[in-house]
Amino acid sequence: MNTDKQAILLKKTTALLVGTHDFRQLARQVTDLVVKELNDQNLVGAAIFRVHENENSLYAYTYANKYHKLIDTLLPAKFSQFNISLSRTDNLVVKSVVANQIQHSKDVADFSRGVVPDAISRKIQKIMKAEMFVVLPIRLKSGKAAGAVLLALSDIKLDGEQLVLFETLAGQLGLAFSNILEYERLLAKYENLAGRFTSAEDDKPSVKFTLRITPKENEKLESLSRERKRTKAEIIRDFLETV
Numbered sequence: 001m002n003t004d005k006q007a008i009l010l011k012k013t014t015a016l017l018v019g020t021h022d023f024r025q026l027a028r029q030v031t032d033l034v035v036k037e038l039n040d041q042n043l044v045g046a047a048i049f050r051v052h053e054n055e056n057s058l059y060a061y062t063y064a065n066k067y068h069k070l071i072d073t074l075l076p077a078k079f080s081q082f083n084i085s086l087s088r089t090d091n092l093v094v095k096s097v098v099a100n101q102i103q104h105s106k107d108v109a110d111f112s113r114g115v116v117p118d119a120i121s122r123k124i125q126k127i128m129k130a131e132m133f134v135v136l137p138i139r140l141k142s143g144k145a146a147g148a149v150l151l152a153l154s155d156i157k158l159d160g161e162q163l164v165l166f167e168t169l170a171g172q173l174g175l176a177f178s179n180i181l182e183y184e185r186l187l188a189k190y191e192n193l194a195g196r197f198t199s200a201e202d203d204k205p206s207v208k209f210t211l212r213i214t215p216k217e218n219e220k221l222e223s224l225s226r227e228r229k230r231t232k233a234e235i236i237r238d239f240l241e242t243v
Contacts, residue, residue, distance in 0.1 A: 074127075
């Protein structure tokens, strides 16, 4: 791939990533785009994973390959339902995230261990016609790995130019992911504040009705009102909250 084509691809991915606030949608669009655009780089497949810190797990989000319909029939579950503990560093996708380093292997089973049986993984590798797999951590602006992108190549060779391009793509994902996480935090904060506001609104008196009481009952209310320095309506509401 020449420099001009690389620049065009990076512009396309930038345009796609900017303004995307849903990580799953971003992952799907990016994998589809890079597999389509990087066929001359021997790229035949791509997959994206995300760390779920609250579960100490790595979740699969999406993958792209022209044989995906056939591959889906072989998988024991939907790809997006797979997850694995971050303690399983014998899985190279997990190792890439935990070590925050690029990992590669000729055997796809090294990247699916603990999730998909090796025999099925290797059958899928033959269908994909993949000879080499490379996984790169998706780093946030802080440098922390919050996910990974797995790339499948039809050639066993991986030259320096390809690696630079793949690292640039992973870097773009990291920047977009940082923005998505910030958006998610802001949205969660807004929903929390909105929930408090709604609860507060629910607690405000808004229902009006007429209550007929006897003069004796009214005298009692007025006496309590003076003693407690509360209105008669407030005394009645206080009573209702205790029953």
